[in-house]
Amino acid sequence: MKFRAEGHAVVVGAGPAGLFAARALADVFGRVTVVERDDSADGHRRGVPQSGHAHDFLIRGHQIAEQWFPGIGEEMVAGGAHAGDIGRDLRWVIAGRPLVKGESGLSTVVSSRGFRERHLRARVEALPQVTVVGGQDVAGLSFSGDGSVVDGVLLGSDGSRKLSADLVVDASGRGSRTPVWLEEHGHGRVEEEKLKVDVGYATRIVRAPADAFAGDVGINVVASPDSPRGGACQRVEGDRVVVTLYGVLGDHPPTDAEGFNSFAKSLAAPDIYRILEVAEPLSEPRRYRFPASLRRHYERMGSFPRGLLVLGDAVCSLNPRYGQGMAFSAMQALALHDHLREEGEAPQPDAYFRRLAEQAVDPVWGMTLLSDLSFPGVQGERTPETLQVLELVGRTQVAATLDGSLALSCLRVFGLLDPPTALLDPAVQKRVHETLSRQPA
Numbered sequence: 001m002k003f004r005a006e007g008h009a010v011v012v013g014a015g016p017a018g019l020f021a022a023r024a025l026a027d028v029f030g031r032v033t034v035v036e037r038d039d040s041a042d043g044h045r046r047g048v049p050q051s052g053h054a055h056d057f058l059i060r061g062h063q064i065a066e067q068w069f070p071g072i073g074e075e076m077v078a079g080g081a082h083a084g085d086i087g088r089d090l091r092w093v094i095a096g097r098p099l100v101k102g103e104s105g106l107s108t109v110v111s112s113r114g115f116r117e118r119h120l121r122a123r124v125e126a127l128p129q130v131t132v133v134g135g136q137d138v139a140g141l142s143f144s145g146d147g148s149v150v151d152g153v154l155l156g157s158d159g160s161r162k163l164s165a166d167l168v169v170d171a172s173g174r175g176s177r178t179p180v181w182l183e184e185h186g187h188g189r190v191e192e193e194k195l196k197v198d199v200g201y202a203t204r205i206v207r208a209p210a211d212a213f214a215g216d217v218g219i220n221v222v223a224s225p226d227s228p229r230g231g232a233c234q235r236v237e238g239d240r241v242v243v244t245l246y247g248v249l250g251d252h253p254p255t256d257a258e259g260f261n262s263f264a265k266s267l268a269a270p271d272i273y274r275i276l277e278v279a280e281p282l283s284e285p286r287r288y289r290f291p292a293s294l295r296r297h298y299e300r301m302g303s304f305p306r307g308l309l310v311l312g313d314a315v316c317s318l319n320p321r322y323g324q325g326m327a328f329s330a331m332q333a334l335a336l337h338d339h340l341r342e343e344g345e346a347p348q349p350d351a352y353f354r355r356l357a358e359q360a361v362d363p364v365w366g367m368t369l370l371s372d373l374s375f376p377g378v379q380g381e382r383t384p385e386t387l388q389v390l391e392l393v394g395r396t397q398v399a400a401t402l403d404g405s406l407a408l409s410c411l412r413v414f415g416l417l418d419p420p421t422a423l424l425d426p427a428v429q430k431r432v433h434e435t436l437s438r439q440p441a
């Protein structure tokens with residue numbers, strides 16, 4: 001990879017996408033400045049209101065994090081996070097029944113979102129090329145006179161201070177203003193695709209005896225079309241437990257203590273309610289509402305300025321109940337890294353966005369859409385092929401509650417290691433058929 005000591009890249013936003021992007025850029029640019037609006041590195045930041053809710057870090061993300069920041073998982077465990085094998089120590093309950101457990105050889109670390117972000121940020125800040133500047137709002141992009149090049153960002157409430165850059169990477173999250181800025185400078189409006197899911201979250205922090213988890217580090221009771229309420233319960237640092245409940249299509253969990261517990265009791269399996277029964281509450285339940293998954297098709301734009309790229313939730317913000325966002329950010333940063341390896345310090349936006357779509361966004365967006373479409377109330381096109389895939393995937397998940405090898409196949413797909421098509425493999429489907437046909441009718 002060609003390294004240019006005098007090159008300067010600016011990243012907007014120090015969320016997971018911005019931090020992973022900074023790591024990718026540090027291999028190519030002599031200076032990388034990450035500009036973050038919030039001035040505190042504390043995880044529960046104003047700019048990230050979702051941070052207090054349970055955040056899975058899928059195994060694909062964990063692997064990328066370890067590749068770029070070797071030993072980060074161990075450091076987190078030393079700080080109080082919990083390590084676990086995804087097949088043995090995480091309890092997955094689908095349609096009311098647990099997936100068969102077994103050692104997968106795939107180890108991950110469970111923590112709160114804020115704790116993970118702090119560790120990622122510390123590792124990024126330790127890179128000699130990178131500076132993270134907090135408490136600075138990027139008010140705009142600096143365009144060349146004809147709008148064809150972005151040559152920096154504008155800081156301060158009135159955008160009067162320019163920070164020059166050879167490359168700007170927007171990782172400012174779902175609320176990114178790049179679509180507006182591009183339109184104002186003659187590039188047209190990026191096409192947006194939305195899938196309305198109306199997911200409501202409520203989260204409470206509790207303290208619970210470790211033995212209530214029977215050795216597990218986390219429990220996921222997954223919502224399914226037959227039981228469209230779900231929850232996650234994670235043992236995190238500080239001897240605390242994050243309990244998140246969610247419902248789709250307007251069926252949102254209440255935030256009063258009694259309503260919260262009743263909602264937990266109404267899930268397809270009692271696992272999370274049992275934890276609440278023996279838990280001591282440490283916080284009131286807090287809500288979050290997520291209206292729709294959103295994808296911005298930058299790869300379809302006819303005109304885009306040089307010197308600017310976008311990644312993370314700013315490109316694609318997914319239904320949170322699949323817990324993909326941070327791992328997805330890491331995958332996108334890997335696509336950025338691969339692109340920089342080819343193009344050096346002068347990336348080509350059209351080639352980058354094509355790669356980003358093919359390598360990261362298309363597969364994950366497709367997977368999320370497919371899962372959402374399994375809920376009859378979600379509006380969207382269901383071709384005969386979609387319906388057939390949904391049927392096969394649904395049967396595979398049921399069979400995974402009876403067969404350990406199928407459970408691992410499902411976990412690899414949930415963890416973004418394999419595409420959902422892996423579940424359609426003839427050998428997998430033969431096993432599904434054999435497993436289900438052994439069941440009494």
Ligand SMILES: Cc1cc2nc3c(=O)[nH]c(=O)nc-3n(C[C@H](O)[C@H](O)[C@H](O)COP(=O)(O)OP(=O)(O)OC[C@H]3O[C@@H](n4cnc5c(N)ncnc54)[C@H](O)[C@@H]3O)c2cc1C
Nearest residue numbers: 013015016017037047055056138173312313320323325326
């Ligand atoms: C309720 C909920 C639950 C979720 N659960 C999970 C989960 O279990 N697992 C998972 O992986 N993902 C989960 N996600 C998704 C995850 O939170 C996001 O995908 C992830 O945070 C995306 O990271 P990002 O860096 O792109 O954006 P963000 O995390 O939103 O970070 C953007 C950053 O940019 C900063 N910023 C914004 N504008 C500016 C500006 N103009 N100038 C300077 N700085 C700016 C913000 O302050 C912020 O720090 C969940 C999301 C929600 C809503």
